[in-house]
Amino acid sequence: MINFKQVSCxxxxxxxxxxxQLPLGQVVAIMGASGSGKSTLLNLLAGFIxxxxxxxxxxxxxxxxxxxxxxxxxxxxxxxxxxxxxxxSVFNNLALGIRASLKLTANEKAQVEAALDQVGLKGLGSRxxxxxxxxxxxxxxxxxxxxxRKPLLLLDEPFSALDPALRQEMAVLVKSxxxxxxxxxxxxxxxxxxxxxxAETVVxxxxxxxxxxxxxxxxxxxxxxxxxxxxxxNC
Amino acid sequence: xxxxxxxxHWFWFSGISFGLVLLPLLLxxxxxxxxxxxxxxxxxxxxxxxxRVVWFSWWQASLSTVISVSAAVLVARALARRQxxxxxxxxLRCFSVALVVPSIIAVFGIILLHGKYGYxxxxxxxxxxxxxxxxxxxxxxxxxxVFFNLPLSSRILxxxxxxxxxxxxxxxxxxxxTSTDLWRHIEWPYIKGVLPQLSALVFALCFTSFAIVMTLGxxxxxxxxxxxxxxxxxxxxxxxxxxYLSLLQMFFCGxxxxxxxxxxxxxxxxxxxxxxxxxxxxxLRPIVGIVSDTVVLLLATLLVLLPLLAVVIAGIxxxxxxxxxxxxxxxxxxxxxxxxxxxxxxxxxMAAGLLLAQRHWRERYAAxxxxxxxxxxxxxxxxPLVLATxxxxxxxxxxxxxxxxxxxxxxxxxxxxxPYMLRVLSxxxxxxxxxxxxxxxxxxxxxxxxxxxVEWPILRKPIGLALALVxxxxxxxxxxxxxxxxxxxxxxxxxxxQRLGSYQSEAAGVTAVVLLALxxxxxxxxxxxxxxxxx
Numbered sequence: 001m002i003n004f005k006q007v008s009c010x011x012x013x014x015x016x017x018x019x020x021q022l023p024l025g026q027v028v029a030i031m032g033a034s035g036s037g038k039s040t041l042l043n044l045l046a047g048f049i050x051x052x053x054x055x056x057x058x059x060x061x062x063x064x065x066x067x068x069x070x071x072x073x074x075x076x077x078x079x080x081x082x083x084x085x086x087x088x089s090v091f092n093n094l095a096l097g098i099r100a101s102l103k104l105t106a107n108e109k110a111q112v113e114a115a116l117d118q119v120g121l122k123g124l125g126s127r128x129x130x131x132x133x134x135x136x137x138x139x140x141x142x143x144x145x146x147x148x149r150k151p152l153l154l155l156d157e158p159f160s161a162l163d164p165a166l167r168q169e170m171a172v173l174v175k176s177x178x179x180x181x182x183x184x185x186x187x188x189x190x191x192x193x194x195x196x197x198x199a200e201t202v203v204x205x206x207x208x209x210x211x212x213x214x215x216x217x218x219x220x221x222x223x224x225x226x227x228x229x230x231x232x233x234n235c
Numbered sequence: 236x237x238x239x240x241x242x243x244h245w246f247w248f249s250g251i252s253f254g255l256v257l258l259p260l261l262l263x264x265x266x267x268x269x270x271x272x273x274x275x276x277x278x279x280x281x282x283x284x285x286x287r288v289v290w291f292s293w294w295q296a297s298l299s300t301v302i303s304v305s306a307a308v309l310v311a312r313a314l315a316r317r318q319x320x321x322x323x324x325x326x327l328r329c330f331s332v333a334l335v336v337p338s339i340i341a342v343f344g345i346i347l348l349h350g351k352y353g354y355x356x357x358x359x360x361x362x363x364x365x366x367x368x369x370x371x372x373x374x375x376x377x378x379x380x381v382f383f384n385l386p387l388s389s390r391i392l393x394x395x396x397x398x399x400x401x402x403x404x405x406x407x408x409x410x411x412x413t414s415t416d417l418w419r420h421i422e423w424p425y426i427k428g429v430l431p432q433l434s435a436l437v438f439a440l441c442f443t444s445f446a447i448v449m450t451l452g453x454x455x456x457x458x459x460x461x462x463x464x465x466x467x468x469x470x471x472x473x474x475x476x477x478x479y480l481s482l483l484q485m486f487f488c489g490x491x492x493x494x495x496x497x498x499x500x501x502x503x504x505x506x507x508x509x510x511x512x513x514x515x516x517x518x519l520r521p522i523v524g525i526v527s528d529t530v531v532l533l534l535a536t537l538l539v540l541l542p543l544l545a546v547v548i549a550g551i552x553x554x555x556x557x558x559x560x561x562x563x564x565x566x567x568x569x570x571x572x573x574x575x576x577x578x579x580x581x582x583x584x585m586a587a588g589l590l591l592a593q594r595h596w597r598e599r600y601a602a603x604x605x606x607x608x609x610x611x612x613x614x615x616x617x618x619p620l621v622l623a624t625x626x627x628x629x630x631x632x633x634x635x636x637x638x639x640x641x642x643x644x645x646x647x648x649x650x651x652x653x654p655y656m657l658r659v660l661s662x663x664x665x666x667x668x669x670x671x672x673x674x675x676x677x678x679x680x681x682x683x684x685x686x687x688x689v690e691w692p693i694l695r696k697p698i699g700l701a702l703a704l705v706x707x708x709x710x711x712x713x714x715x716x717x718x719x720x721x722x723x724x725x726x727x728x729x730x731x732x733q734r735l736g737s738y739q740s741e742a743a744g745v746t747a748v749v750l751l752a753l754x755x756x757x758x759x760x761x762x763x764x765x766x767x768x769x770x
Binding site: 048069070071072075076077079081082083087088097100101102 | 400402403405406407408409410411412413416420421424515517
């Protein structure tokens with residue numbers, strides 16, 4: 001269970017406050033208008049932003065994680081862009097997920113190769129990121145998520161720069177990887193298609209807090225004015 | 236019809252700019268050429284003094300570069316890490332000021348600190364030591380070169396480090412990287428690319444530095460080629476030797492420029508130095524890092540701040556009324572102001588003409604457009620004193636060069652400012668051409684309207700910065716002006732140099748403060764006035 005208890009923070013003029021409970025082992029879509037706080041939610045979970053007061057708690061399986069350093073939290077983040085170190089080979093980009101010193105044992109090197117295979121990039125380990133397509137770069141980042149073996153995967157609009165066919169391909173890949181490795185995936189997206197394809201649960205964020213939470217099938221049928229406005233259905 | 240009209244105008248304008256840039260260069264080269272027959276090559280090649288000068292030029296420039304750049308790496312890293320460091324604002328301000336402080340002022344400050352009766356020796360004596368004389372010679376030259384080049388290098392490196400995206404920092408903190416990992420995997424790869432070019436730039440600046448070496452060195456043990464040229468003309472009246480040394484200097488400068496271009500990417504020039512990105516780095520907590528960063532930043536602040544403070548303190552003395560009421564000071568002041576503004580404006584006109592031509596030629600003649608870029612670089616091969624020497628030799632049979640000295644000073648300073656002008660302006664200017672040429676022509680925005688609504692709003696910031704830089708540098712120039720200096724026509728740096736040389740330390744102090752105020756004033760006023768506040 002992921003549990004946000006009264007977690008609040010402030011960015012510039014905007015205030016955020018989250019109360020949220022999510023089961024593990026699912027793909028959860030986080031939706032909401034731009035600036036509503038979707039990324040902030042993920043950043044709080046990953047530890048890139050600290051909660052404002054000590055009153056708020058973030059718990060994973062009953063354990064508090066909000067005092068941990070980002071690297072000690074059981075999460076891997078994937079951003080829209082800049083997920084790779086541009087001057088490093090694909091292999092090293094993955095190897096960083098195991099050890100920051102890049103000194104790997106033979107066994108660990110095999111793990112990296114296996115991960116490359118799983119994301120469909122076998123044999124491309126020596127390439128530089130700029131020699132790959134946008135979709136391939138995101139696959140490298142997914143591969144790194146696999147070698148890190150963290151139970152939570154946070155995806156912040158990771159496919160929005162890709163064309164529709166690639167988006168779908170990546171969505172299928174994320175789905176199958178998450179089932180294979182029993183990952184919990186939090187996916188920030190604007191795309192209703194992603195929701196239908198991937199997510200079991202939808203969390204809708206508005207005004208800096210959780211506005212609605214429920215099954216993904218129900219989400220698109222909601223009569224809630226906020227959600228209808230967001231989906232563009234109130235004509 | 237109107238298009239034709241305009242294009243005829245730009246043609247003339249660009250033609251005049253090309254002429255203003257090329258004619259002085261050709262005149263100087265022609266003058267050198269005419270002396271080639273007279274030079275006693277063998278004597279010069281066998282002259283051990285010249286070889287000692289050459290060796291010292293390379294040696295001091297190498298040491299200055301290694302010290303400045305490696306210290307700058309530490310400073311830039313510390314600055315990038317400590318974004319909420321208390322003295323950050325002060326340090327960055329000091330670094331900006333160091334860009335426009337005239338060399339004679341820095342030299343004065345360094346003498347006040349490190350001279351035989353300076354603060355350092357006073358402290359040393361108080362501790363029981365014998366006063367040491369170390370400021371004249373290599374040590375003093377290095378101190379002055381680091382004073383100027385550490386801030387410059389730190390800013391360029393800091394800019395590189397600030398270009399690292401916030402996602403990269405988040406990723407690295409998630410991956411649990413230590414300070415060493417960050418350095419190896421992120422920071423070093425980022426700054427490695429600019430180091431060769433940066434080193435070449437610093438090396439070239441130190442190699443051709445004149446005022447610093449003339450005031451702090453100058454003896455047989457500590458003379459550079461640049462100073463030797465000056466001595467050959469002013470003291471030995473040996474023009475053939477000056478020509479030989481100038482050719483040697485141009486050869487070396489060409490080599491340095493070539494090496495820098497071969498080794499790496501050109502450095503982007505900075506427009507602003509304030510960083511807004513608050514990056515989240517994983518290595519901010521360890522106490523060792525906090526202590527070492529604080530020490531590095533504190534030392535860097537002291538390095539720049541102490542000489543400037545010493546100058547200001549030296550300016551507060553009982554001689555102020557006498558100096559300020561002296562008409563010579565104000566005539567020198569107005570000459571310097573005039574030189575500064577004219578040089579900057581002339582430099583801007585040259586750059587504008589060249590860029591205009593480049594824009595028109597960009598699509599049709601790639602070679603011509605490349606030629607424009609080359610003209611900016613050619614100037615770098617001809618250091619100010621070499622160009623001035625060429626003009627001196629070329630013009631003196633025809634006119635009294637001492638009577639028109641300030642015009643020559645303006646011309647040479649404008650040419651020296653041209654590479655900066657072109658660098659600062661060309662990026663913005665070509666971006667306008669790329670992004671807005673089609674839009675403007677589809678909307679029919681041309682000529683004056685284009686200048687008013689498209690170009691000026693985008694260019695005013697870089698123009699303000701470039702004008703301010705060139706004006707401040709020209710106001711503090713002591714090189715060209717020394718070569719053509721006459722007792723009748725003074726500038727502030729020249730007056731300052733004479734007072735320093737004749738041990739009128741109180742008068743020198745007041746003059747220094749006036750000169751410093753002039754340079755900083757010109758810089759701030761031009762940058763703010765033209766650049767506007769905010770975006």
